[in-house]
Amino acid sequence: DELEMDPVELRRKNFVTKEQMPYVSVMGWEYDGGDYEGALQEALRIAGYEELLEEQRRAREEGRIMGVGISTFTEIVGAGPGKKCHIAGIEMFDAAELRVHPTGKAILKLGVKSQGQGHETTFAQIVAGELGIPAENVDVREGDTDNTPFGLGTYGSRSTPVGGAATAVVTRKVREKAKKIAAHLLEAAEGDIEYEDGRFFVKGSPDQAKTMDEVAFAAYTNVPEGEEAGLEAVTYYDPPEMTYPFGAYICVVEIDRGTGQVEVKRFIAVDDCGVRINPTVIDGQIHGGLAQGIGTALMEVIDFDEEGNHMNSSFMDYLIPTSMEVPNYELGEFVTPSTHHPLGARGVAESPTVGSPPAVVNAVVDALSPHGVRNVDMPLTPAKVWKLMREHGVEA
Known part of the structure; x- marks a missing residue:
């Protein structure tokens, strides 16, 4: 907000471009190609980004608290050369x-x-x-x-x-x-x-x-x-180098004014894991990783009381997402073969768990940004979000 720049444009200005590939980091790690802006563009297309922003504008006029969060990421996998x-x-x-x-x-x-x-x-x-x-x-x-x-x-x-x-x-x-x-x-x-x-x-x-x-x-x-x-x-x-899957995620949330409950309405995930040997297996791994990431962002926390006792040592107290808390994912496929792998595969690995929590958090911050909220720490439990809204003058 301070830069008066759309989150998409901010990322585009900071991407390593495909023309710079293979890109060698200051620590000597060689990135095996990647079109980061292309993956983001595909996520924007699937989401209908401009229409989504217009939907958000109308929601705010109606008094609804709706947010759109974007995350772009790379993951380092394939330990190791x-x-x-x-x-x-x-x-x-x-x-x-x-x-x-x-x-x-x-x-x-x-x-x-x-x-x-x-x-x-x-x-x-x-x-x-x-x-x-x-x-x-x-x-x-x-x-x-x-x-x-x-x-x-x-x-x-x-x-x-x-x-x-x-x-x-x-x-x-x-x-x-x-x-x-x-x-x-x-x-x-x-x-x-x-x-x-x-x-x-x-x-x-x-x-x-x-x-x-x-x-x-x-x-x-x-x-x-x-x-x-x-x-x-x-x-x-012995692999010649690591491989680097990457992706772009867009999350849409709506927050209940009265309870602080965050509902994930849409989740668009575009992953580039190189050549896909079995697309069904990959989609399944992405589905699981996105659910895990949503849980990390909204629910999962380990608490102790003042005497050091564990407060949530069972699934009665330690919450994880069920099918009721996750949306129907909208997955996109982007393929840039890896130059570090004989089949061109990058691997999926933890990519969905890397990209999904920041997308959810960014969506919540975006939803509350008109009220001056700039940051909030995970997990975004209803109690924490409710308290944050009251501190920033959001009426129930």
Whole structure:
């Protein structure tokens, strides 16, 4: 308000532009591309921003307390490149092992572990996309260190950025051996073999091809001279850099004059997590993260009394959002492939929990800004908002 500048314009003036990419921070971290203004523009389009501001103007004339909050953010994920994380005393690689059986079915073993992110689906799809094996024929195994390659595990937002990259790399290793076997079967030079959609063929003769199933069977029954039998590989992937998903969120709230209750009316979320391996899994992770962020902004707090007793140690006292407290999210997709990942993926990670709390808080501050409110600390509970309104002369 003091600058007399729209929040959108303020952000546009301060963005690192896509022309400045790859951008290296003063600490030496290289951002892997990004069109921050483009993501914001998409969020504004979905929201109908100009119409939304007009709706807010009319609401204020009617005495309603309506606010529009914007947040733009980046998240650093994919811990981490050994060349920069060695200070921790450990190389932060991760591992993947892939074996294709004579039946054409495959087993993928990983050093990461799913905690509900959908690894079983996502990583099977990576193998399917790189080898042409149906995803349902890929058995993804995690979590048993006696039977999986050594890895650093799932934390630091590293499943797709590191574990997924390892899966892509090991699958391509297997595909290279499969190419040698296909050349043998087609009686052609390896350099003349091309691969497309699960088929190996001689350049210029796509009608004479060997399927992945045929090559997998030959890997155990008819390998070229000097080549070991079997079709498997393992890789330990050390990422070259972190990856940086980003996004733009717009939140619309309305505040009850009498109770201070904040109701989230709309939430527009545009995320750029690079190439989306499984859009449904990504949308689910965004939905959960937005709910968590709304809870952080409006409800969740740990309180102690003067004697140090925990005041809200159960879900009877510690509130979290339910379906009644969250709106139908309006999601937008923006894709800038990462130059730091073999598939162009950035990962989703905590992005929704990074961008959603400031969007909610900014919306509440915007709603109360005509009354002189410039800041409020989370969580914005009804009691806190009610007290704030009374202190600033807002009548019930």
